[in-house]
Amino acid sequence: SQKIEQNSEALNIQEGKTATLTCNYTNYSPAYLQWYRQDPGRGPVFLLLIRENEKEKRKERLKVTFDTTLKQSLFHITASQPADSATYLCALDMLRGSQGNLIFGKGTKLSVKP
Amino acid sequence: GAVVSQHPSWVICKSGTSVKIECRSLDFQATTMFWYRQFPKQSLMLMATSNEGSKATYEQGVEKDKFLINHASLTLSTLTVTSAHPEDSSFYICSARTLLDSTGALHFGNGTRLTVT
Numbered sequence: 001s002q003k004i005e006q007n008s009e010a011l012n013i014q015e016g017k018t019a020t021l022t023c024n025y026t027n028y029s030p031a032y033l034q035w036y037r038q039d040p041g042r043g044p045v046f047l048l049l050i051r052e053n054e055k056e057k058r059k060e061r062l063k064v065t066f067d068t069t070l071k072q073s074l075f076h077i078t079a080s081q082p083a084d085s086a087t088y089l090c091a092l093d094m095l096r097g098s099q100g101n102l103i104f105g106k107g108t109k110l111s112v113k114p
Numbered sequence: 115g116a117v118v119s120q121h122p123s124w125v126i127c128k129s130g131t132s133v134k135i136e137c138r139s140l141d142f143q144a145t146t147m148f149w150y151r152q153f154p155k156q157s158l159m160l161m162a163t164s165n166e167g168s169k170a171t172y173e174q175g176v177e178k179d180k181f182l183i184n185h186a187s188l189t190l191s192t193l194t195v196t197s198a199h200p201e202d203s204s205f206y207i208c209s210a211r212t213l214l215d216s217t218g219a220l221h222f223g224n225g226t227r228l229t230v231t
Contacts, residue, residue, distance in 0.1 A: 009155065032218060043120070043207045043222030044158070089158070093218055101148050102220060106157040 002027050004092055006105040013080055014113055021075040021108045023090035029068040030092035034102060035075050038087045048075075049093075080112045115141050116212050120223025127198055127230055135193045135226045137208030143188035144210035148220070149181075152205045164191040198230040 007022035023033070031052055036044035050057045050066045050073065057064045063076040077084050087109045091102035117140040127133050137147055145166045150158040162183050163171045170183035180202075182194040195202055207225040211218060 034217075034219060036220075041205075041225065041227065043118075043209070043224045044220075045222070046217070046219035049217045049219065091220075101160050101163060104158045106155065 002092060002094070002103055004090065004103055004105040006088075006090060006108045008108055009106070010109045010111065012111045012113065015080060015082060017080055019077040019080050019084070019110055019112070021088050021090075021110070023073040023075065023105055025071050025092055028094070029071065030094050030103075032093035033064075033066055033073050034091045034093060035062075035064060035073075036089040036091060036104075038089055038107065040087075044089055047088075077110075080110075082112045082114050085110055085112050116215055116219075116221045117141055118144075118208065118210055118221045118223045120208055120226055122226055123224060124227040125229070127228070129199055129230055130197055132194055132196045133198055133228060135195075135206055135208075135228075137191045137193070137210075137223050139189045139210050139212070139221075142210075142212040142214060144191075144212065145188060147185060147191040147208055147210045149183060149191075149193050150207045150209070152207060152225075158207065161193075166191075195228065198228070200230045203228055203230045 003026045005024045013019050034049045035047045038044040048064045050064045061078045065074045087107040089107040090105045093102050119138045121136045147164040149161045161176045164183045164185040166185045172178045185191040209220040209222040
């Protein structure tokens with residue numbers, strides 16, 4: 001069965017630095033790979049999607065890469081701020097945005113210290 | 115757009131009682147909604163897929179008689195935890211997709227923290 005791993009349970013960085021989070025998966029490459037942010041006691045919020053034929057996607061201070069050879073996605077937050085502190089989840093979409101569910105990783109808890 | 119409202123945000127109930135959680139899509143129609151359970155430091159665990167006008171599809175290991183799902187309209191799905199026990203205490207979250215969002219992103223409610231005493 002498809003498995004998904006996020007590199008670390010927690011990541012602590014200094015404000016202003018770039019945070020890099022890793023998402024690895026096994027078996028088949030998803031059609032889409034999505035990243036979500038989850039704050040404590042809240043539901044996840046969609047951030048970015050990258051398709052299997054895309055290498056990189058950017059949105060403001062966020063950048064996502066997708067390497068289907070390595071079966072890996074990297075999620076970068078540049079010029080990080082304490083407000084970026086949250087848990088970030090990656091999710092595999094095997095069905096190209098159809099009505100099916102996503103496969104979620106456990107998340108990486110990012111803490112940005114001032 | 116694509117707002118999902120979940121209610122209540124938290125509930126405390128006594129063992130043996132039932133609790134109903136509502137999930138509404140406020141500005142779009144959701145033919146399919148998903149119900150998850152999340153433990154601390156764990157991933158979202160899909161419990162069931164709720165289909166409007168038909169029976170829900172439950173994941174392996176999820177008791178359908180304990181976790182009753184009703185999706186009576188295109189904007190409302192409910193999850194009822196019947197005869198709740200302390201081990202049912204958890205964070206329950208619903209989500210939905212809309213065909214209007216080409217990203218295929220899931221739109222989540224803010225979750226319900228259930229504590230069974």
